Amino acid sequence: MNATASPPVKRKLKVATTSLAGCFGCHMSFLDIDERILDLIELIEFDRSPLTDIKHCSPDCDIGIIEGGVCNAENVHVLHEFRKNCKILIAMGACAINGGLPAQRNSLDIRDILAAVYAQPGRGVHVPNDPEIPLLLNEVHPLHEVVKIDYFLPGCPPSGDAIWKFLTDLLAGRTPTLGHGLIHYD
């Protein structure tokens, strides 16, 4: 190879994102990186994501960012798709890491909850059973109990600055660290 040739154009990394049992708050916080998204888009291209409305992951994604825990069968399928197609998987936010607010139901039996929700006066209980509707899991799980997770980005939600720091570290090949002001406050 010719030593004087200009360096090869760096490939843009493919990033996929999704929200499972989350509130989209982490995605909203992601947008709080504001105009820095223009810098980001120089380095990455978005694959499957609510931002692109692409429905399935390309087989060669580099980074998958997942908000929310796993509460139903569809979440499991989406999570598996991400794991299969992304080199690096990031659990973003409290729900993805710990189950978060949706996991509050874990102290109750899902059958009791549904019986209370779908009880109709005088007509008993009819829980919707259309095959189109994904079944709920007995309990809500954090992502790492279902697939291998490579990085955890804590916060409820993590701030835009924290997400920016985390991603820029990652894209530059540094192990992401948040540190004071982004995760430590005392």
Added chain:
Amino acid sequence: MRTANSSGGDAGEKGAIEAVLSRHGHDAARLMQILREVQDDLGWLSPSVLTAIAEGTKLPRARVEGVAGFYHFFHTEALGAYRVLWSDNITDRMLGSVDLMARMCKKLWLKPGDVSEDGLVSVDTTSCTGMCDQGPAILVNYRPVTRLTADRVDTIVDLIRHKTPLDQWPAEYFAVEDNIRRKDALLSHDLAPGDALRALKSPQEVLDAVKASGLRGRGGAGFSTGQKWDFCRNAIGSGANPAHYVVCNADEGEPGTFKDRVLLSSYADLVFEGMTIAGYVIGAKTGLVYLRGEYRYLLEPLNAVLERRRAANLLGKSILGQIGFDFDVEIHMGAGAYICGEETALLESLEGKRGVPRKRPPFPVTSGYLGQPTAVNNVETLASAALIAAKGAAWYKGLGTAKSAGTKVLSISGDCARPGIYEYPYGVTVAQVLADCGARDTQACQIAGASGLCIAPSEFGRRIAFEDIPTGGSFMIFDNSRDIFEVARNFAHFFVDESCGFCTPCRVGTTLLANAMDKIHEGHGGEYDINDIWRIIRTLKVASHCGLGQTAGNCVSDTLQKFRPSYELRLNVRDFEPAFDLDKALSKMREVTGRDDPGAHFHIAHRKSKSGIGTKAGDPV
């Protein structure tokens, strides 16, 4: 025995509370003792009882409830007229406690942790009760019953069913043996009560002798006792009631340790004499023994020893006629919290608070009990100090090794012919100890308890000494038939139960570690989980507030290094597997919707997949 909280009604309850409160002068610092005595009378600590105690001690109610909720042996719900707690140390398990407890529960139609519908009995587990050489052991209403067998379990079930008071149970059930197998300088001492006191010279001379003897703390950390006393003696009390205090740490909760139980059963005079000498040196008038709740049965015998010593003028005013030499001892009961063995947590507990370790500095020697200069010493340290005062520093210094003077009392349990108490001069090899107690085919020793060191046969030439293997006395032996992974898993769960909950790294980290060990145990573990374990242990070590969290990963990290195959044989070949069965996780929804279509299942059981998880798990059809 305690009675169910039914008779007497409100008036009886109020009267009982008031009696206890006035016995303790409505002193908030005595909250632990107040709660224990009220619970003894009323069976449990109901919301109205807590309110009455809060009013009586002028404490915020939340503070009273916080303390009642902290300790395993206080209950804020009714747990039955008979409360059975199975000691759940690994040594109890090795003696068959799991099967025996299942037998008991089955016969009583109970699930562990539940109270029987008639409110008669509850059965649960508790951390090591210090009966490892005579297990499996239980506590029935906080009285120890040792050497459980299937026959004993059956008889106990009958006794409970017939509501037989504990006093009428066979006396041999409550027998606790000393099992002293090897005596050395301390256990073979020939001192009569008072001998060490009669040999006392000036406080400075006694202090110099303790320093010269090279005595170091026997709880495990090994700080110089003379230096501690010197710091404390030089510290100045402050506030309205300046004073110095001696505290005897008799909260031996480290799994596998029971030497303090024996010292307090059969050498109490020497221990109290050591406390008195400590008081003489540092200028304290008051000594406090913090006795672990599991040793509640020792309270009356120990109080009798104290009475005898007062009568002999070995405690009280002008001891042995020496004007100004006043010292007395009081025993405070703990209530089942391992963390209170840590000296600052112990002091918090003594002051009637939750056993949360303090920040150091200031150290207890300058700011201890009630903020006053306090010397906190282990039971064995104090007994040894009495020995030194009587027999001289030079003699003591001649025992043991250059850096570890004197002798160490070991509590030996597990796989050996003769478990019990062994006293050795420091420097004895592990191999020697194993030979003496009749251990065969030993594959590992866990020394210094769950937070200590797990050593493999290649290290059996190492020595018990501060410069090699320091220990508070716990020495558990595992032969070739044992599964070392299960040993580590047992300890991981111990720390979940005993973390005080104050700092997040320990509270969460101990649970994550136990979860990872459980996942491996259940056959879902992979290399990912091993890596995760290392990450958790690192965080525990660097980020925890006190020694409990910092050492909670030791056993897992030791066994991962030295007994790695016991983990690997459980691992899946795959890198990662879910922590639970995915298809089973849809079971309840299949039940309530009646669905059984392909979308109501994950198509491949995750265990059967060869090429990564969920490769064929498409969208619902």
